[in-house]
Amino acid sequence: MTTIDPSSRIAIVGAGISALTCAQILRSAGFSPTLFEKSAGYGGRVSTRHLEDGIAFDHGAQYVTAKTCGFKTYLSEAEQRGCAGMWSPRVSKGSREQDWFVGRPAMRDLVNPLISNLDIKYHAYVSRIYRYRRGWCLELEDGGVPLYFDNVIVSAPAPQTLVLIGRDTEISVRISEVEMSPCWALIAAFDRRFKTDLDVITDENSDLTWLVRNNSKLDRSQHIESWVAHVSPQWSLNNIERDRDSVLPELLNMLERKLGRRLPAPTFARAHLWRYALTSVPLGELFLSTSDHTLTAIGDWCLGSRVECAYQSGIAAGKYLVGAFAT
Numbered sequence: 031m032t033t034i035d036p037s038s039r040i041a042i043v044g045a046g047i048s049a050l051t052c053a054q055i056l057r058s059a060g061f062s063p064t065l066f067e068k069s070a071g072y073g074g075r076v077s078t079r080h081l082e083d084g085i086a087f088d089h090g091a092q093y094v095t096a097k098t099c100g101f102k103t104y105l106s107e108a109e110q111r112g113c114a115g116m117w118s119p120r121v122s123k124g125s126r127e128q129d130w131f132v133g134r135p136a137m138r139d140l141v142n143p144l145i146s147n148l149d150i151k152y153h154a155y156v157s158r159i160y161r162y163r164r165g166w167c168l169e170l171e172d173g174g175v176p177l178y179f180d181n182v183i184v185s186a187p188a189p190q191t192l193v194l195i196g197r198d199t200e201i202s203v204r205i206s207e208v209e210m211s212p213c214w215a216l217i218a219a220f221d222r223r224f225k226t227d228l229d230v231i232t233d234e235n236s237d238l239t240w241l242v243r244n245n246s247k248l249d250r251s252q253h254i255e256s257w258v259a260h261v262s263p264q265w266s267l268n269n270i271e272r273d274r275d276s277v278l279p280e281l282l283n284m285l286e287r288k289l290g291r292r293l294p295a296p297t298f299a300r301a302h303l304w305r306y307a308l309t310s311v312p313l314g315e316l317f318l319s320t321s322d323h324t325l326t327a328i329g330d331w332c333l334g335s336r337v338e339c340a341y342q343s344g345i346a347a348g349k350y351l352v353g354a355f356a357t
């Protein structure tokens with residue numbers, strides 16, 4: 031049985047919502063994990079693109095819903111802190127079975143309650159994780175010396191986790207069963223407001239599956255018209271190798287067709303590829319951990335495709351590891 035004290039070196043790869051929740055559980059039990067995040071900020075796919083003039087686009091997760099008590103409590107605390115609020119857009123079809131919440135003033139702010147007191151290294155791209163003695167070594171892309179940790183938790187999307195840890199660890203086969211699909215996203219801003227009857231248009235049978243007037247969300251800048259569109263997994267997969275400049279005119283055409291009107295030239299438009307956006311085949315368990323608890327994989331892909339799934343995975347793995355470390 032492994033015995034680990036709070037001075038154990040614990041690394042978490044990523045700073046999305048699953049990593050942050052797991053880190054906070056570990057911290058509240060007295061551990062001090064170090065998070066390695068390849069990008070410049072936290073939040074992962076709960077992401078906001080900020081332009082220079084104060085305009086922001088939520089180009090990843092659009093809104094969240096809560097089915098579990100734990101996530102309901104999280105959202106209500108985030109709401110009290112001013113980081114989240116209920117959003118009631120005019121939608122094209124169907125009724126909303128649950129309340130929709132968004133981050134305030136931008137989607138990424140939804141995770142602000144999770145970042146306090148964490149040691150997060152940004153621009154820290156982990157390129158390989160391999161066994162070393164009773165723990166694991168992390169190699170960073172910057173070429174520095176490998177870093178040794180007693181325990182490593184990886185929160186990258188499943189296919190990227192597999193590349194990092196290799197195919198011959200105890201948990202690799204299970205991770206390889208998970209499938210994730212890509213999503214091309216469009217963000218576009220116009221200096222003229224449009225008249226529309228809808229803030230959200232969804233259509234699972236078309237190439238453009240989700241279209242939202244970003245400025246219909248709470249606290250978003252109102253002096254500009256801003257739209258975000260998401261393209262279907264199939265179209266995204268068929269066009270996955272294209273560069274964003276070549277895809278952009280087609281995405282703008284899709285936007286125009288879906289809105290049924292000629293659009294003025296956008297003041298800003300950008301296409302973004304989420305290579306591992308949504309889970310098509312989930313794991314069906316909250317997380318995976320090796321029998322000695324030294325390597326753990328977490329993320330939304332364990333349960334599904336939603337922010338709440340990532341939250342549940344991070345919480346469950348954190349609690350499990352605290353219990354395992356105490357034995």
Ligand SMILES: Cc1cc2nc3c(=O)[nH]c(=O)nc-3n(C[C@H](O)[C@H](O)[C@H](O)COP(=O)(O)OP(=O)(O)OC[C@H]3O[C@@H](n4cnc5c(N)ncnc54)[C@H](O)[C@@H]3O)c2cc1C
Pocket residue numbers: 043044045046047048049066067068069072073074075076089090091092093094095154155156157185186187190194213215260304306307308328329330331334335336337338339340
């Ligand atoms: C286009 C799109 C729309 C979505 N819409 C919704 C929605 O409306 N509602 C909803 O609930 N969910 C939605 N989702 C899903 C939601 O965003 C995810 O379920 C959730 O954010 C996943 O969190 P996570 O912590 O598991 O992973 P992530 O947020 O992906 O976090 C993983 C982190 O690991 C980092 N990382 C990866 N590899 C490395 C490495 N080698 N080294 C260092 N760091 C690394 C990444 O940069 C990232 O920050 C959407 C996702 C996308 C892409």
